[in-house]
Amino acid sequence: MKWIAERDALIAQTMAFVQSVTGKKDDLHPPEIPTATVAASVQIAPVNTIIGTEPLKAAPPQPLPLPSPRVASHDVRTEIQARIANFRKHQERFEREREEYCAATLTKLRAAIREPSSRPPADK
Incomplete structure (x- = not known):
């Protein structure tokens, strides 16, 4: 059952990453795992605390290039x-x-x- 614990830890880590990037909390959380079934403890922290940088801000959308002029019909x-x-x-x-x-x-x-x-x- 080690793979189940690893899967749940990966889901929790992914959710923490998503929350740190988007800046909002989701209602979706992985099920709580009893500590007796987890072989190794996994520390989950937002990405910006691990790297020590601020979350990336989305760049403003760039206008699409205009299509090339059409050939005469x-x-x-x-x-x-x-x-x-x-x-x-x-x-x-x-x-x-x-x-x-x-x-x-x-x-x-x-x-x-x-x-x-x-x-x-x-x-x-």
Whole structure:
């Protein structure tokens, strides 16, 4: 059960860290552990007392950079149309190659069926 004690100590330490960073107390606290089950005592202290510094303050939000100026809509439209035309050409080429392959395969198959010498002998 040592891992349970270590887990609970880690949760308590994490909660102390969160409280020291945010500066507010949460309602969530780990369950109390009887001292008889804890093998080693763990000292929990806020992070700023361990390091000896003040908690970090959040920097003010920086404005987001403006997006780059958009290309004229005509240029975008032309680019999209060019890409679609290129895609269609590729698809037509693939279709043509499939048809040619299918025709060549069927031609070889029909030639093999017509020639009895190329067939393996049938087992009786």
